[in-house]
Amino acid sequence: MKTNRITELFGIEYPIIQGGMVWISGWRLASAVSNAGGLGLLGAGSMHPETLMEHIDKMKAATDKPWGINLPLMYPEIDKVTDIIIQKGVKIVFTSAGSPKKYTAKFHEAGIKVVHVISSSKFACKCEEAGVDAIVAEGFEAGGHNGKEETTTLTLIPQVRQATTIPLIAAGGIASGAAMLAVQALGAEGVQIGTLFALSQESSASDAFKQRCISLNEGDTMLTLKKIAPARLVKNALYEQIAAAENRGASADELRELLGKAASKRGIFEGDTENGELEIGQIASSIREIKPVAQIINELIEGYNVAKAKISE
Numbered sequence: 001m002k003t004n005r006i007t008e009l010f011g012i013e014y015p016i017i018q019g020g021m022v023w024i025s026g027w028r029l030a031s032a033v034s035n036a037g038g039l040g041l042l043g044a045g046s047m048h049p050e051t052l053m054e055h056i057d058k059m060k061a062a063t064d065k066p067w068g069i070n071l072p073l074m075y076p077e078i079d080k081v082t083d084i085i086i087q088k089g090v091k092i093v094f095t096s097a098g099s100p101k102k103y104t105a106k107f108h109e110a111g112i113k114v115v116h117v118i119s120s121s122k123f124a125c126k127c128e129e130a131g132v133d134a135i136v137a138e139g140f141e142a143g144g145h146n147g148k149e150e151t152t153t154l155t156l157i158p159q160v161r162q163a164t165t166i167p168l169i170a171a172g173g174i175a176s177g178a179a180m181l182a183v184q185a186l187g188a189e190g191v192q193i194g195t196l197f198a199l200s201q202e203s204s205a206s207d208a209f210k211q212r213c214i215s216l217n218e219g220d221t222m223l224t225l226k227k228i229a230p231a232r233l234v235k236n237a238l239y240e241q242i243a244a245a246e247n248r249g250a251s252a253d254e255l256r257e258l259l260g261k262a263a264s265k266r267g268i269f270e271g272d273t274e275n276g277e278l279e280i281g282q283i284a285s286s287i288r289e290i291k292p293v294a295q296i297i298n299e300l301i302e303g304y305n306v307a308k309a310k311i312s313e
């Protein structure tokens, strides 16, 4: 695999980024990915400021390779957390779920590289205007929060490539070397992977969550909660209640109440696989084993090389 603008931007061996994930990507997962040659991201979205500081310190002890932080911009204590990130000397931040304009200048002034996650060409252009260093374009196959418009990775990547010139990372439905090659053919220079790493040994998701996710089949997840913040969820008991409420036209407030507090913590971290929110991507249906991160990355690279050789025959 050759070096490109993404490997050069972050100083990494492979253009493979582990997406920041609430309740999943603490220092164990993120440092394993960075140590294996990718870019690990701490998922700040589910961490109190004190917890984030702890993870930053543990991350520094666990790897001397490049790593970063994913910061969803709807984070309640956003200003406190941006200050912590700057004070702690973090070098790379991936922002999501908000305007790329708001924090890019502040991070750049502190010498931090900024990448923003989007799900449409329109927002990709806003990222370029805001001066971010790279974009993650995420199709609606992806796990976690997602674009309402339901644009797939295959549709999104070539259009974002055409609309912008800055380095482009593809996300959504990528869990093999062949898929990495496919998005490269569409114009991406790197991949951001969530689901596959969420189901690794080093992920801090509960074992019950991981086991449930590796038994999913095609069609077992659905994009839902479009009235609040669209998220792809496993069809469990909680999902069925949400779907029924949505079908009878429930308001955003009613849906919030139904979801209750800390639904994703309950589902992902505590392992309540029926009454918790189980966020995972469509591609989970192709994953059947919980493997260590180093093996996952080796297999991605091998798979990429095999797929490349095959299509050049």
Ligand SMILES: Cc1cc2nc3c(=O)[nH]c(=O)nc-3n(C[C@H](O)[C@H](O)[C@H](O)COP(=O)(O)O)c2cc1C
Pocket: 018, 019, 020, 021, 022, 024, 043, 045, 046, 070, 072, 095, 096, 097, 117, 138, 141, 142, 143, 144, 145, 171, 172, 173, 174, 192, 193, 194, 195, 196, 198, 268, 279, 280, 281, 282, 283
């Ligand atoms: C359980 C889970 C939690 C996630 N949490 C976040 C998050 O906090 N912030 C964010 O920007 N993206 C989040 N994502 C999205 C991932 O970072 C990544 O972009 C996405 O999973 C890529 O698609 P894939 O799941 O098909 O690999 C989450 C994804 C999952 C599966």
